[in-house]
Amino acid sequence: MDSTDELLARYHEHGFVILQGILGGAEIDALREALQPYLDLEQAGRNDFEGERTRRVYSLVGRGEVFERTVEHPAVLALVDALLQPGYLLTASQAICIDPGETPQPVHYDDVFYPLARPRPAVSVSTIWALDDFTAAGGGTEVIPGSHAWGDERVAASYGKTGDGKTGAPSQAADIEARLVPVEMPAGSLVFFAGTLLHRGGANRTTASRRAFSHQYCEPWARQQENFTLSIPNERVRRMSPRVRQLLGYSILPPFMGQLAGRHPEKSLAADYVNSLVVDDEELERSEKV
Ligand SMILES: O=C(O)CCC(=O)C(=O)O
Incomplete structure (x- = not known):
């Protein structure tokens, strides 16, 4: 495997980098086995973006230890450490199963939700x-x-102002089609x-x-x-590593962001945790009675 610096150099130049063979055969099997029952429960997506022949399993990190381990994989976190500020968070975790017959998804970029002018550093990776x-x-x-280095104008000219995947003029759409390159890599x-x-x-042909x-x-x-913090039941979060809990949002960006009624959010995971608003209301009720 290339060094983190080599991978980062490629990332900065092209906007992406492939980490080949990061998982061994046994790990791939364990992930497939853990995922399959959830995939079997899923229907196809609700629109062209989710994919009408694509099944997605959201909040994947909360569905088994095998997925938690991938969230905190050292090779990945070494790259994220270099690109985002300390205290960065997990923003999405999902399985994506593109079934036969699926058409191409609309072209998009993943941090489009943050309304900040481009070109700019990525808010997410x-x-x-x-x-x-x-x-x-x-x-x-x-x-x-x-x-990744394109400014707003070029992005807008490519597929529409809002970045929601709607195509621009046919000639621009053709230009985009010509620039798309498939990522070909082995499982793992x-x-x-x-x-x-x-x-x-x-598309899956x-x-x-x-x-x-x-x-x-x-x-x-x-x-x-x-x-x-809402999608994953507390009893599952308690079993997770401190690093994964921090990534989920059981963490503070100093001095205050992420606080829970003035306290560290980890406190809500204690077995004897009682919500301080409930405690205060009970106290008020008692004081009104005297
Ligand atoms: O499944 C893929 O290859 C890409 C999916 C994607 O980019 C997305 O759903 O945001």
Whole structure:
């Protein structure tokens, strides 16, 4: 594996970098096995963006220890450490299974939610981990190398002002099509890319599903896409490592961001935790009676 510095140099130049063979065969099997029951419960997506032949499993980090380990994988966190401020958070964690017959997803970039002028540093960084081989025909992610550095005007000219994936003029759409490059990598590899990089899930013209999962990380001052402190039951969070809990949002960006009624949010995970608002209201009720 290349050094973190080499990977970062490629990331800065192209907006993405592939980490090949990061998972061994046994780990891939364990992830596939843990994921399958959740995939079996899922229906296809609700729109073209989620994908009408794509199944997604949200809050994946809360669905098994095997997924938690990937969220805090040292090779990935070494890159995120260099790109985001200390205290960065997990913003999204989902499995994405692109089934046969799926059409290409609209081109987009992942930190479009933050209304800050481009070009700019990415507010978030994304990973997509392959659980099946990624191929051009089989739904491999497609990226536009270098587009992480594009300004607003160029992005808007490409597919519409809002960055919501609507296509621009046909000639511009054709230009975008010509620039898309498929990420081809074996199962157990991942593509790491800037939240500013234009990309999409590819069409699946094969007869096999393309299983993958994506963890995304954001600056500690940015709102997370997924509300993990609500989606993942406390009893599961308690079993997680301190690092994963911190990434989910059980953490403070000094001095106050993320506080829980003036206290550290980790306190809410204690077995004997009682919400301080409830305590205060009970106290008020008692004092009104005397
Ligand atoms: O599944 C993929 O390859 C990409 C999906 C994606 O970019 C997204 O859903 O935001």
